[in-house]
Amino acid sequence: MNYFSSDFKLGILGGGQLGKMMLYVTRKFDITTKVIDSSADAPSRIACDEFVQGDILDYDTVLEFGRSVDVLTFEIENVNVDALEKLEDEGKKVFPSSKTLRTIQNKATQKLFYLDQNIPTAPFSRFAYTSEIKTVLENDALKFPFVWKSARFGYDGQGVKVVRKVQDLENLPNVECIAEELIPFKNELSVIVSRNVSGEIKTYPTVEMEFHPEANQVEYVLCPARLPKHITDKAESVALQVSKAFQHVGLLAVEMFLTEEDEILVNEVAPRPHNSGHQSIEGNFTCQFEQHIRAILDLPLGNTESKVASVMVNLVGAENHTGDVVYKNIEQIMAMDGVTPHIYGKKQTRPFRKMGHVTIVDKDINKARAVAQSVKESIKVISK
Amino acid sequence: MNYFSSDFKLGILGGGQLGKMMLYVTRKFDITTKVIDSSADAPSRIACDEFVQGDILDYDTVLEFGRSVDVLTFEIENVNVDALEKLEDEGKKVFPSSKTLRTIQNKATQKLFYLDQNIPTAPFSRFAYTSEIKTVLENDALKFPFVWKSARFGYDGQGVKVVRKVQDLENLPNVECIAEELIPFKNELSVIVSRNVSGEIKTYPTVEMEFHPEANQVEYVLCPARLPKHITDKAESVALQVSKAFQHVGLLAVEMFLTEEDEILVNEVAPRPHNSGHQSIEGNFTCQFEQHIRAILDLPLGNTESKVASVMVNLVGAENHTGDVVYKNIEQIMAMDGVTPHIYGKKQTRPFRKMGHVTIVDKDINKARAVAQSVKESIKVISK
Known part of the structure; x- marks a missing residue:
């Protein structure tokens, strides 16, 4: 199939920020896209070739949408998986598969899968x-x-x-x-594994995540992780084991704990571009969104190495602010070296809502981390 | 003015590939855009918030369009400059200014301007x-x-x-x-100078251009130029002199000849993102399209340094091919390390038409140049 032709159409379930960032890639490659989301104001509304408003949890809606495209993917796990299975039965290319998604959608099933596959988990x-x-x-x-x-x-x-x-x-x-x-751990790590339809596999460098203590949301992602090579090698090896078990197509973000005894335990996975890979847009030779598109279209996978060190800071709605969003001090952070804000385009903020992220790149990871701290202390996502 | 708000609207005259690449940035920053182009199939049609079909050489069309936006810019010099001047008289922010554009639009006027300003030129x-x-x-x-x-x-x-x-x-x-x-020259060089409304100035590294001998089109752009520092310093200094003379807002791409006597002569300039800066998307901390948007909105300018070395190859229509385009061997070049194709989305090819470009990045410029040669020899832009 010629993907670089207007005869081809890629369908994406979900039009949030992940879909929006996938569309940077489809625009770059001039791949025709059709997006469905329940919100008429979805961040992906712009930049897709065709937008449909609809409920991606509804069987008939997903079935009808899937039948109208050549390859179907999703930017969020929360979709009607029965419809995906029906589409696969009809011969439609659905990546990641309904099987992968079904195992992941239910956290109990996901954990049992790890036990079955001898994958270390809490x-x-x-x-x-x-x-x-x-x-x-x-x-x-x-x-x-x-x-x-x-x-x-x-x-x-x-x-x-x-x-x-x-x-x-x-x-x-x-x-x-x-x-x-509750495992006492030293670090939370993530490795994104990409696997295309033909089975080619490439892993991104291990990243280190720092979490916000209250909101349980990632506050900083650091690439590469500031850890010894034998630890990151181990993390990559466990991530590859998980990837092999799933035989997924597309990305698989594998979140792991590094215990106080330097043991690696798999926390959970996501079969799509992931918050722990956003910094790859600026930091890596091939960003995770491009890699996802390459993988599901069975194109050769790109180089996953870092060009420079990178840190990602989530922009979440400030506490006590609900309403029309304002990005206070955004000009101030744009004056800092190597800083790129990504604004998702959600019009309303509320406490802890993911409104965007900021990438900080530098040849030195410690310098990038220091700038990230300044970014975090400067910008505020508030209401008008 | 709060650019990161849906109350603000940026207008872009021209919806070709340069406008399309500017829209990657406005999408990333969630800046609302309105684009006008004479073609309903313009590459920028998708990804802008509002698209208008119209003739940007027509006075009334440009005037009406300009009045409907808050800041007006262009992606091509070939626009109605009288309308821009009228808009400025009415208090509209037009960047680059009609004055800059008027001097550049006419090559004779441009050359006379260099003479007046003691800028070296043939x-x-x-x-x-x-x-x-x-x-x-x-x-x-x-x-x-x-x-x-x-x-x-x-x-x-x-x-x-x-x-x-x-x-x-x-x-x-x-x-x-x-x-x-006709000056015998050793190299053609380009330096892109960015200058924001407040007068902050940053130059991109000097790049080296290799031209196709027949089509008079750039075939390879290399960043950084493989030249001694005293030469690239001189090129940057001349480019800054040109920038100072124009007092432009936005980008100014300064194309120069390096003569056999190591003299720098200004060939011509473009007041916009330029073919000699496309590789900055993958190669530099801040790409030229982002820098243009930062400059015209008076945001702080980004870091212009290279993350890695980069080479750009234009994808032009093959001779003897006219009609519906096919990118032959695109999968093959995507299997090469550090290679990113950009497909502009023009549906019809014709000999030497600019249909896209490919960026090749590597930590070593000579390795990137070698891969670029393979890219050039592999991919063909042909008709069906």
Whole structure:
């Protein structure tokens, strides 16, 4: 199939910031795109060739959309997977596959998959309802503290809570969930693995993530991780093991914990461009969005190495601010060396909403990290 | 003015490939744009917020368009400059200014400006009509060979011809023109100077251009130029002198000859993102398109240094091919390390038409140049 021809059409489920950044690549390669999102103001509305407003959780909507394109991908896991499976049965190219997505969509299934595949992950118990946890606690079969995770639809730090006492369970939804041992860790790491339809595989360098303590959102991503080579090699090797287990097509972002004993445990994966890879736009020879497009269209994968060191800072809505967004001091951070803001184009801010990110590049990772701190302290995402 | 707000609108005259690449930046910063182009299939049609089909050489069209936006810029010099001047009189922000553009639009005026400003340039004579040249030749006041240049609307190698004998003049249009001494030169160089509204100035590294001998189009651009520092310093100093003379806002691409005596002569300038800066997308900390947007919106200028060495290859339509375009062997070049094709999205190819470009980056400029040669030898822009 000739992708560089207007006869071809790539469909993307979801028109958020990840889709928007994929569209930089499809524009560059002049690949025709069709995007569907439930919001008429979706960041991807502009820059796609065709935009459809619709519910990507609805079976019929996804089926109809999928039938109108040649290759189908998604920028968010929260899509109707039954429709993807039906489309595959009809012979449609869907990447990543419904099988990969189904395993990942449910965190309990994902964790069981790791056990099956001998992939190191934190010990956990699975529950059909949150209410069952109390019974288990009463029988001393589970110890505090642990991490409660909703099995489905966790996103942006929702659906995850550290539970230190019975009372912490009280406001949680009574849904399918897991209780995971709270592992003391030194670092959170991520490795993005790309794999194209033909099976060519390339990994991005291991990155190190620093989390916001309250919001459970990534605050800084550092590429490369400031860790010894034997550790990053181990992380890459575990990520490749996960990739091999899934046999995914496209990107697989593998988030891992580095324990105090230098053990690597897989936390969770995402089968798409990931927040831990945004800095690749400025930092790497091939950015993650281009690599995703290359992979799903079975084009040769690009070089994943870093050109320069990079740090990514998320721009999230400030607390106590809800309404029309203002990026206070954006001009100030643009005066700092190697700083590039990415504004997703969401018109309304609210506390901790992902509104954009800023990449800081420098030949020296420590210098980039210092500038990132200044960026973080300067720019504020507030309401008018 | 808050550019990062949907209340603001940036207008762009021309929707070709340069406008398209500017839109990568406005999308990244979420700056609202309105584009006008005579073609409904213009490469910028997608990715702008609003598209208008119209003739940018028409006074009333440009005036009306300009009145509907907050800041007006252009991606091509061939626009109605009287309308720009009228808009400025009405208080509209037009960058670059009508004054800068008027001087540049006419090559004879541009050359006279260099003389006035003591900017080194090749000796020339000015003619109201090409037919006058013959008279001068008969009087021995002009010597072969020389370069004939149409004063107006030269683009893509049209409007320029090396004249070695009287017969060479025969098929030239009888228009205002100049006859420029043919200077034997070792290299063609370019320096892009950026200057924002407040007068902040940054220059890009000197690049070296290799031209296609027949089509008079750039074939390879190399950044940095493989020349001694004292030469590139001199080129940057001359470029800064030109920038200072124009007091332009936005980019000014200064094309220069390096003579056999290591003298620098200004050939011509373009007040916009330029073919000799395309490789900055992959190669430099801040690409030329972002720098243009920063400059005209009076944002702080970005770092112009190279992250890695880069080479740019133009993708032009192959001879003997006219019609629906096919990019033969594009997958093959994408398998080469550090290679990024940019496809402009023009549906029809014709001989020597600019259809795209390819950037090749590597830490070593000589390695990048070698890969560029392979790219050039592999990919073909042909018709179906």
